Amino acid sequence: MSGPRYRAAGAELLIVEPLDLFTAVFHRPSGMTHLLTEPAPQILEVLAGEALTADALLARLSQDYELGDAAGEGAAMLQARLEELEAAGLIDAR
Amino acid sequence: MGRAVTPVERLVVLLREPTGAVALSLTEWTDALTVARAELLLGTLAHRVDGLALPAPVARVLADARVEAEETRRAALWEANRVARALRPLRIPAILLKGTAFVAAGLAAGRGRSIGDCDILIPRATLPEAEALLAQAGWEWVKSDPYDDHYYREWMHELPPLIHRERDRMLDVHHTILPPTARPKPDAAALIARAEKLDGGLAVLSHPDMIVHAAAHLFADGDLTGGLRNLWDIHALIEERGCDGVESQAARHDLAKAVARALRLAHAIYATPVPPAYRRATVIDRLYRRRMLARDGWGRGRHPVTRGAFYLRSHAIRMPLPLLARHLWIKWRKGKAAPASE
Amino acid sequence: MKHHVTLRVGPVGFRIGSDWRDPIDAVTALYRDYPRADFADYTVRLEAASPIRRWFRPSIHIAGDYRLPEAAPLPLAQGLLAAELGMNLQMALGHRRHLLLHAAVVARDDRAMLMSGISGAGKSTLSLLLARRGWRFLGDEFALIDPLTGLACPFPRAISLKNESLSVIPPDSHTGPLLTGTPKGDIRHVAPDAPAIAGMDRPARPTLLVFPRFGFPSASRVLPPAEAFVRLTQASTNYVAMGEAGFRVLTRLRSQVPAIALDYPDGAAGVAAVEALWDAL
Numbered sequence: 001m002s003g004p005r006y007r008a009a010g011a012e013l014l015i016v017e018p019l020d021l022f023t024a025v026f027h028r029p030s031g032m033t034h035l036l037t038e039p040a041p042q043i044l045e046v047l048a049g050e051a052l053t054a055d056a057l058l059a060r061l062s063q064d065y066e067l068g069d070a071a072g073e074g075a076a077m078l079q080a081r082l083e084e085l086e087a088a089g090l091i092d093a094r
Numbered sequence: 095m096g097r098a099v100t101p102v103e104r105l106v107v108l109l110r111e112p113t114g115a116v117a118l119s120l121t122e123w124t125d126a127l128t129v130a131r132a133e134l135l136l137g138t139l140a141h142r143v144d145g146l147a148l149p150a151p152v153a154r155v156l157a158d159a160r161v162e163a164e165e166t167r168r169a170a171l172w173e174a175n176r177v178a179r180a181l182r183p184l185r186i187p188a189i190l191l192k193g194t195a196f197v198a199a200g201l202a203a204g205r206g207r208s209i210g211d212c213d214i215l216i217p218r219a220t221l222p223e224a225e226a227l228l229a230q231a232g233w234e235w236v237k238s239d240p241y242d243d244h245y246y247r248e249w250m251h252e253l254p255p256l257i258h259r260e261r262d263r264m265l266d267v268h269h270t271i272l273p274p275t276a277r278p279k280p281d282a283a284a285l286i287a288r289a290e291k292l293d294g295g296l297a298v299l300s301h302p303d304m305i306v307h308a309a310a311h312l313f314a315d316g317d318l319t320g321g322l323r324n325l326w327d328i329h330a331l332i333e334e335r336g337c338d339g340v341e342s343q344a345a346r347h348d349l350a351k352a353v354a355r356a357l358r359l360a361h362a363i364y365a366t367p368v369p370p371a372y373r374r375a376t377v378i379d380r381l382y383r384r385r386m387l388a389r390d391g392w393g394r395g396r397h398p399v400t401r402g403a404f405y406l407r408s409h410a411i412r413m414p415l416p417l418l419a420r421h422l423w424i425k426w427r428k429g430k431a432a433p434a435s436e
Numbered sequence: 437m438k439h440h441v442t443l444r445v446g447p448v449g450f451r452i453g454s455d456w457r458d459p460i461d462a463v464t465a466l467y468r469d470y471p472r473a474d475f476a477d478y479t480v481r482l483e484a485a486s487p488i489r490r491w492f493r494p495s496i497h498i499a500g501d502y503r504l505p506e507a508a509p510l511p512l513a514q515g516l517l518a519a520e521l522g523m524n525l526q527m528a529l530g531h532r533r534h535l536l537l538h539a540a541v542v543a544r545d546d547r548a549m550l551m552s553g554i555s556g557a558g559k560s561t562l563s564l565l566l567a568r569r570g571w572r573f574l575g576d577e578f579a580l581i582d583p584l585t586g587l588a589c590p591f592p593r594a595i596s597l598k599n600e601s602l603s604v605i606p607p608d609s610h611t612g613p614l615l616t617g618t619p620k621g622d623i624r625h626v627a628p629d630a631p632a633i634a635g636m637d638r639p640a641r642p643t644l645l646v647f648p649r650f651g652f653p654s655a656s657r658v659l660p661p662a663e664a665f666v667r668l669t670q671a672s673t674n675y676v677a678m679g680e681a682g683f684r685v686l687t688r689l690r691s692q693v694p695a696i697a698l699d700y701p702d703g704a705a706g707v708a709a710v711e712a713l714w715d716a717l
Contacts, residue, residue, distance in 0.1 A: 015680065017687045022662035026683040030172045031165070031676070033669065033683055035662065089175075120474035124442070124451060128479045131501050151449065151475045158533050165679045392437050392453055392481055393501065 003054055004093040006082055008047035014090070016041075030089050039065060040081060047091055054079055101125035101391035102322075105135065109326065110365050112142045123152045125391030132393035133322045137163035137206030163206045170194045170209040173263050177212060178295035180231035181224060187297035189215040189289045191268070191307065195298040196327070199290075203330035208323070211255075211264040215299075217286060218269035225253060228267070232259045271307050271347075280310065280347035302339035303347075305331050309356035310349050313382075321386040322363075328356050329364040337369060359383060437481065444473045446580065446591040446636045447533070450523050451476030455484045456494065459515025466516065466594055466612045466625055469633050478502075478530060480522035482515060498522045502529035508619070516612050517623060520596060527578055528673045534580035534589060535678060535685045537671045541574035541588050541640070542566045548588045548640035549714060550579050550693075551648050552671045555620075558650030558706065561601045564626065565707050568606060573632040574640060578673075583681045586688055587639035592632045594625040604703060644717060645695040646710055652699035654709060664695035 008014075015026040023041040025034045036044070039061060046052070046060055058078050085091045099107070105126050108115055118126065130136040140159035148156070174194050181188050189195075191213040196204030216224055233256040256265040270282040285307075289297040299307055305328055312324040337357075344353035359382060360366035362375045375383065388396045437453030439460040444450075445467075454460050459482050480500040484490040495509035496518045502525055510518045527536065539552040540563035549571075551559045560576040567573040574590040582589055594612065597605060599621045605611065612625035647659070647667060659667065668686050669675050675682045696713055700706035 015683060017683075019661035019665055019690075022665075024662075024665055024683075024687065026680060028680060029168070029175070031168060031679045035666070089172075124474070124476045124479070128451075128501065149475070151477070154533065155477055161681075162532055162677075165677070168679065393479060394481070394483075394499075 005051040005053050006047055006057065006086070006091050006093055007051040008044045008091050009089065011048060014044075025090065027089055032088065034088060034090065039078075040085065043078075043081060043085065044090060051094065054082060057082075100387070101129045102133075102387050102389050105129045105133070105139070106322070106363055106387070108139060109135070109142055112146065115143045115146050115148060120149060120152070123149070127152075127155055128391060128393045129389055132389055134208040134320060135323055135326065137166070137208055138323075138326060139206070141206035160206065163208075166207070166209050167197045167204070169263070170197055170212065173212045173258075173261070173265070174198055174296055175294060176231070176258075176261075177214060177228075177265060180227050180233075181216075182295055183227060184216070184220050184223060186216065186220065187289065187291055187295055189286065189297045189299060190292075191215055191271075191299070192311070192327075195304070198292055198296060199298045201331070202334045203327050205330075207327075211266055213266045213268060215268045215271070215282075215285065215289075218282070221253060221267070221269055224267060228256060228265070232261075233257065233265060234259055236264065271310055278310070278348040278352070280306075280349060284346060300339075300343075301331070301335050302343040305337075305340050305356075306343050306347055306349055306353055309344070309353040310347075312356055313352045318382070318385050321382075325356070325360055325363060325386065329360045329366040332357075332360065332366050332368065336367075355379060355382065359386070363387075442473050442476050443467050444471045445593050446575075447589050448478070448527070448531070448591065449473045449476040450526070451479045452482070452519050452522065453479065454482040454496075454515070454519075455490050456482070456496075456512060456515065458512065459496070459519055462516040462612060463519045466610070466627055468610075469627070469630070478523070478526035480519060480526060482518050482522065485509065498525065500526055502526050504529075510618075514615050514618055516625060517596075517615055517618055520594065520625065523593065524577065532674060532678055534582055535672060535682055535689075536674045537579040537581065537668065538577070538673065539579040539671060540576040541579045541590070542571035543574055543588075543640035544571055544714070546638065546640045547643040548574065549644045549646065549710065550588065550642055551646045551710070552579075552667070553648055558648055558700075558703075560595050560597060561604055561650075561703055562648060562706050562710065564595055564597070564604060565703055566710070567629060567632065569707065569711075572635055572640075573628050574635075581642070581685055581689060582639065583678070583685045585639070586642070586685065586692070588642050589639045590632070590636045592628040592636055594627050596623055596625050598623050642689060642693045644710075644714055645689075645693045646713065647695070647697045648706060648710075649697070649699045650706065651701065653701060654705055655699040656709065656713065657697045659695040659697055661690065665690050667695070 013028050017024040021037055023036045025036055027034065042061060046057060058075055086093055104122065108126060127136065130139045136159045140156040143156060170193065174190055178188050190198050193204065193207045193209035194212050196207060236255040236257050253267045271280050272278055285299060285303050288300040288303060290300055291297045308324060308328045312321060340353060344350045354372065357368045357372035358375055358379050361368045361373050362379065362383060390396050437455065439457045440451060440453040441460050441464050442449060442451040452463055478501050483497045483499050484494060485497055489495065494512040496512060496515060497509045498507055498518050498521055500522055504525065537550065537552055538554055539550045540559035541548050541550050542563055551562055553559045563573060563576045573592055574588060575592050576595045577593060578591055580589040580591050602622060602624055605624060605626055610627040615623045668690055675686060698709055700709050
């Protein structure tokens with residue numbers, strides 16, 4: 001299954017300030033401040049490097065993180081996060 | 095001969111000929127900035143006098159205004175971006191109007207402009223689908239009363255005003271530029287056909303249509319509150335790209351009178367470079383001019399009689415008399431009923 | 437407008453105009469030691485609803501460069517309160533030159549302690565008590581943080597004390613009249629002392645950030661970074677309006693200044709607690 005490829009907004013559009021469990025991200029085009037917690041900062045970091053489909057992103061993140069105990073649950077959760085990030089303008093879908 | 099220049103006249107002169115700014119006293123500046131704020135022209139003024147040697151406290155306020163205008167521009171462009179994204183399935187461009195259009199197209203009229211709502215123009219046939227797409231993307235109705243809802247849909251020229259649930263910004267979706275009940279009948283299809291595309295699913299009106307729309311908006315759509323700013327839009331548009339095609343488009347959209355008056359007033363107040371035929375003000379023009387300059391150095395509206403007359407006129411313009419009477423009657427009755435209900 | 441005064445408080449000039457003379461007299465008296473100015477950053481107007489209402493049941497509508505259309509008018513006797521509210525409104529709605537935090541600010545040796553809380557959290561009383569103990573008073577309503585330098589600029593407006601707090605007003609203070617029956621109860625305004633007025637152009641470096649809570653058993657807690665950041669955004673009236681500059685100022689403030697949540701049972705305990713926190717830095 002393919003689906004759209006996601007890509008993070010360009011680095012010049014974001015100001016990232018790690019706090020503790022949370023990371024504050026200022027998105028310059030929208031003027032909005034987002035407080036992100038895992039796995040959102042990690043998603044942004046991976047997608048800053050390359051454009052990936054949701055499946056490819058899940059595979060990449062699973063190398064380093066636990067994302068739910070079954071592929072189905074992890075994929076659904078990731079999809080929900082991707083939609084939130086896209087609605088906020090932090091990532092684009094192509 | 096000559097009475098003293100009033101603060102609002104001084105503001106107009108500053109906009110027209112910024113070099114005079116260096117001669118103002120601090121108290122004159124306090125008045126000028128207060129009037130500019132009240133007329134939503136502070137950002138515009140700040141850009142006009144940028145670079146001149148001014149007293150430090152004045153320069154600070156103007157610098158603040160330029161920073162604020164930049165933030166205004168950012169917010170307007172983001173809103174347009176989100177609207178275009180929501181309406182992508184329609185596969186037609188969302189045509190931006192007014193201030194958002196000016197900044198999206200990088201026009202001089204957008205420099206320093208204050209921008210509140212986002213206004214777009216789309217074909218009437220696409221309204222139901224647009225409504226659904228916008229609701230899905232987080233917009234809600236501002237007015238939820240069924241009578242007001244009916245008023246907006248049937249008699250005005252737009253969907254009822256929308257506001258975005260999270261961003262708290264208003265969106266007005268138009269399918270023409272004047273209410274169907276008003277007498278001039280603009281050609282909405284022609285406006286849409288001649289629109290100029292921008293990136294990202296957005297578009298703006300053609301240059302002559304922008305001026306025609308601004309004139310319609312200035313006279314036919316309101317009681318002239320904000321008139322000085324709207325007239326400045328027209329001035330800036332003409333100064334940047336001239337008047338070609340404006341007269342023929344004005345005739346096309348049944349707005350020749352409004353456009354002619356707008357050109358005469360722009361010349362009278364801002365010395366806009368208009369064709370010679372529009373360089374003399376009529377008696378009625380002077381009344382409009384008086385209404386537009388009705389503000390004192392404290393930011394208060396003056397000439398209450400003139401202002402009242404224009405408010406009554408603005409309602410009459412939007413709705414012919416029998417409809418207007420019914421509308422006001424129902425509004426009055428509802429107002430009376432309110433306290434008794436629990 | 438017929439009656440008016442223009443005065444400067446720290447970096448901000450206010451022009452206050454009024455349809456009646458009494459409010460201007462009250463403002464002029466309370467701020468008698470403050471510099472007058474020819475230029476105002478903001479204009480406040482105290483207006484009658486109509487010409488008749490200037491004399492018949494006079495009530496003051498607060499207007500100006502920025503206004504709240506639904507605000508209820510105040511009786512003429514509360515003219516000083518109307519002027520103070522009008523000035524607060526211009527700052528809250530219009531000011532972008534500094535990041536604004538709802539906080540009281542006091543300083544020692546040009547190092548500042550910010551006490552952040554909404555109206556009624558006890559910060560005004562604490563700041564008044566600390567000023568009596570030799571701290572320099574920089575303001576009790578708004579902290580003004582300069583986006584370029586990160587410094588706190590003094591904004592020493594009159595301190596407004598209400599109801600139970602009225603008893604802490606020292607007897608030798610220069611005050612406004614006692615205003616009863618206001619929407620918030622009984623109010624009296626106290627002019628800041630001479631050192632505060634003399635120092636109004638001397639900023640201070642934020643060194644300690646306290647979130648006080650009055651009327652609880654003594655306790656204190658260091659705030660972790662994310663919580664401190666969120667509370668700072670909540671404490672700011674213009675964070676969003678300032679855009680990127682607001683984010684940069686706030687993240688820098690958060691990273692450079694320790695943030696403590698402090699509960700205290702009464703004024704004396706509060707003073708002792710913040711001074712102990714300060715000395716422990």
